[in-house]
Amino acid sequence: xxxxxxxxxxxxxxxxxxxxxxxxxxxxxxxxxxxxxxxxxxxxxxxxxxxxxxxxxxxxxxxxxxxxxxxxxxxxxxxxxxxxxxxxxxxxxxxxxxxxxxxxxxxxxxxxxxxxxxxxxxxxxxxxxxxxxxxxxxxxxxxxxxxxxxxxxxxxxxxxxxxxxxxxxxxxxxxxxxxxxxxxxxxxxxxxxxxxxxxxxxxxxxxxxxxxxxxxxxxxxxxxxxxxxxxxxxxxxxxxxxxxxxxxxxxxxxxxxxxxxxxxxxxxxxxxxxxxxxxxx
Amino acid sequence: xxxxxxxxxxxxxxxxxxxxxxxxxxxxxxxxxxxxxxxxxxxxxxxxxxxxxxxxxxxxxxxxxxxxxxxxxxxxxxxxxxxxxxxxxxxxxxxxxxxxxxxxxxxxxxxxxxxxxxxxxxxxxxxxxxxxxxxxxxxxxxxxxxxxxxxxxxxxxxxxxxxxxxxxxxxxxxxxxxxxxxxxxxxxxxxxxxxxxxxxxxxxxxxxxxxxxxxxxxxxxxxxxxxxxxxxxxxxxxxxxxxxxxxxxxxxxxxxxxxxxxxxxxxxxxxxxxxxxxxxxxxxxxxxxxxxxxxxxxxxxxxxxxxxxxxxxxxxxxxxxxxxxxxxxxxxxxxxxxxxxxxxxxxxxxxxxxxxxxxxxxxxxxxxxxxxxxxxxxxxxxxxxxxxxxxxxxxxxxxxxxxxxxxxxxxxxxxxxx
Numbered sequence: 003x004x005x006x007x008x009x010x011x012x013x014x015x016x017x018x019x020x021x022x023x024x025x026x027x028x029x030x031x032x033x034x035x036x037x038x039x040x041x042x043x044x045x046x047x048x049x050x051x052x053x054x055x056x057x058x059x060x061x062x063x064x065x066x067x068x069x070x071x072x073x074x075x076x077x078x079x080x081x082x083x084x085x086x087x088x089x090x091x092x093x094x095x096x097x098x099x100x101x102x103x104x105x106x107x108x109x110x111x112x113x114x115x116x117x118x119x120x121x122x123x124x125x126x127x128x129x130x131x132x133x134x135x136x137x138x139x140x141x142x143x144x145x146x147x148x149x150x151x152x153x154x155x156x157x158x159x160x161x162x163x164x165x166x167x168x169x170x171x172x173x174x175x176x177x178x179x180x181x182x183x184x185x186x187x188x189x190x191x192x193x194x195x196x197x198x199x200x201x202x203x204x205x206x207x208x209x210x211x212x213x214x215x216x217x218x219x220x221x222x223x224x225x226x227x228x229x230x231x232x233x234x235x236x237x238x239x240x241x242x243x244x245x246x247x248x249x250x251x252x253x254x255x256x257x258x259x260x261x262x263x264x265x266x267x268x269x270x271x272x273x274x275x276x277x278x279x280x281x282x283x
Numbered sequence: 284x285x286x287x288x289x290x291x292x293x294x295x296x297x298x299x300x301x302x303x304x305x306x307x308x309x310x311x312x313x314x315x316x317x318x319x320x321x322x323x324x325x326x327x328x329x330x331x332x333x334x335x336x337x338x339x340x341x342x343x344x345x346x347x348x349x350x351x352x353x354x355x356x357x358x359x360x361x362x363x364x365x366x367x368x369x370x371x372x373x374x375x376x377x378x379x380x381x382x383x384x385x386x387x388x389x390x391x392x393x394x395x396x397x398x399x400x401x402x403x404x405x406x407x408x409x410x411x412x413x414x415x416x417x418x419x420x421x422x423x424x425x426x427x428x429x430x431x432x433x434x435x436x437x438x439x440x441x442x443x444x445x446x447x448x449x450x451x452x453x454x455x456x457x458x459x460x461x462x463x464x465x466x467x468x469x470x471x472x473x474x475x476x477x478x479x480x481x482x483x484x485x486x487x488x489x490x491x492x493x494x495x496x497x498x499x500x501x502x503x504x505x506x507x508x509x510x511x512x513x514x515x516x517x518x519x520x521x522x523x524x525x526x527x528x529x530x531x532x533x534x535x536x537x538x539x540x541x542x543x544x545x546x547x548x549x550x551x552x553x554x555x556x557x558x559x560x561x562x563x564x565x566x567x568x569x570x571x572x573x574x575x576x577x578x579x580x581x582x583x584x585x586x587x588x589x590x591x592x593x594x595x596x597x598x599x600x601x602x603x604x605x606x607x608x609x610x611x612x613x614x615x616x617x618x619x620x621x622x623x624x625x626x627x628x629x630x631x632x633x634x635x636x637x638x639x640x641x642x643x644x645x646x647x648x649x650x651x652x653x654x655x656x657x658x659x660x661x662x663x664x665x666x667x668x669x670x671x672x673x674x675x676x677x678x679x680x681x682x683x684x685x686x687x688x689x690x691x692x693x694x695x696x697x698x699x700x701x
Contacts, residue, residue, distance in 0.1 A: 080286040103300040171378035190365020199482035201299035205287040210365040283648035
């Protein structure tokens with residue numbers, strides 16, 4: 003009869019014997035294979051964006067187009083892209099706002115100050131509709147030294163902190179550099195929203211999963227422009243392939259002086275700005 | 284249609300459109316609850332590993348309480364998730380560059396350690412109970428139920444010889460020793476979740492895990508003291524009413540004596556860990572002010588301005604300084620200890636609040652602020668789970684669980700046989 007000792011001994015030997023030849027096979031990473039294939043066929047793609055702030059007039063058509071194209075509920079305050087207004091006055095103060103993400107354009111000279119805490123409901127039981135109304139500051143045009151608009155969107159970072167912190171791997175970077183979210187796998191913990199220094203992420207009000215700008219991945223991979231680029235009447239936004247030296251976007255980045263937002267976080271953002279001011283947040 | 288977080292966030296000045304208080308009350312509860320688990324365990328280990336005899340009674344109590352707290356620790360995160368039913372994905376596809384991904388592994392390995400330590404500690408009790416019930420003639424349905432439970436819990440091992448019990452003791456010591464770093468890791472990593480968020484200027488500091496561990500131990504000890512006093516007071520009350528010996532203890536006076544001795548000893552350790560926790564927190568704050576990075580302007584306006592009451596009055600004043608003086612004053616009484624421990628628990632809760640909510644009180648633009656108005660009256664599922672009622676439920680749950688666990692692993696059994 004086989005003893006326990008013998009049984010264990012033989013099991014270990016069998017297991018080791020089976021495991022050894024298995025080690026001879028190289029484990030293939032499907033992602034690597036696909037990237038290899040893509041690199042061979044398309045000579046590589048790295049999507050990048052250029053924003054020329056001199057050209058932006060703050061009409062908000064890009065925000066509108068984005069919301070409609072990507073089915074982000076039109077009347078919610080969250081948005082994949084937005085436009086900020088900066089007004090710098092003679093006293094050196096910077097006034098900035100982005101009412102409704104700049105969706106309806108900047109039609110008034112009044113700068114939004116948000117909700118004032120003094121006017122906030124004293125008791126916490128107050129319903130949201132009793133929340134204080136928005137306050138505004140009217141700035142005398144004669145006091146303004148400079149003013150400009152800055153469109154914002156996901157920077158599709160080379161070193162994306164949002165991808166790093168996702169506990170389930172529901173957000174990932176495609177081989178061509180765009181960060182996407184898998185709506186079927188996101189658990190909605192909000193860690194990626196917290197991890198993004200640019201505040202581009204939010205919870206989709208309908209799907210309740212993390213949501214972000216995708217550079218309109220469904221369009222650009224079919225040779226179309228993003229919705230915001232197409233909607234911009236002034237050519238302030240451009241998208242292109244960094245790995246193509248003849249791409250107009252690549253040419254701008256190679257030959258002109260461009261800067262990025264919040265470089266100090268080490269995220270290596272891939273949205274490049276022309277005419278960025280030091281006051282831009 | 285409101286975006287998530289819009290309901291309880293009031294924005295002021297320049298805040299990006301997608302910014303809200305996304306991590307609300309449940310994320311305050313999460314480090315608070317895990318802190319209590321870890322703290323209670325460290326307290327029990329002080330006796331088992333370092334042989335601090337004075338803590339013997341407290342050690343058993345703390346271990347069982349830690350066990351009761353354990354299943355509640357992940358509850359707040361689960362309630363906070365936008366898709367709670369997908370929570371299991373963390374175990375299925377853990378993405379290990381994320382601090383949260385390790386939760387399943389850390390939590391379950393820690394749970395295994397606590398469970399096995401309790402098993403070894405209570406093995407004699409389990410075997411005794413099982414044998415007693417087996418011998419009992421005409422068992423009622425309830426007896427049958429308990430017999431089944433204790434029989435299962437023996438795991439087939441009925442050896443309670445002197446030698447076997449000695450081995451048990453050894454194993455408990457080893458498990459308690461291994462448990463300390465794991466408990467610290469469980470909570471230190473809760474601190475890491477915050478400390479590693481580079482986008483958040485208030486959270487990002489390597490001190491965060493250590494600060495969290497120290498305040499965790501403080502809160503764990505305080506809660507154990509408080510619950511211990513409560514159980515002893517109930518026993519005292521029952522002894523008084525029945526005018527008879529109750530369980531382990533023989534008289535009201537004896538209960539009083541034991542209770543007071545244990546509390547006095549534990550209070551000393553509470554003070555030591557409080558000093559460590561506060562020193563680290565102050566170091567962090569001084570360092571921020573001294574180095575004055577780009578974010579300091581907005582952080583300063585939050586710490587010394589908007590959140591001044593929450594931080595300096597409620598957290599440091601009422602939650603730290605006041606109980607500190609109360610414990611240091613000579614002639615410590617039970618009544619003063621109760622007030623002191625409640626204040627300490629409040630202080631640690633406020634610390635978690637000021638970290639989690641305070642960290643979201645300013646915009647990523649450093650040019651605007653966000654104010655949190657916690658939903659009180661629930662109007663739907665979301666305002667319930669991420670409001671006062673959700674938080675209170677999470678806070679009460681461990682005590683309900685403790686009541687059940689205490690039925691199987693009674694915290695007062697080491698009785699001189701009557």
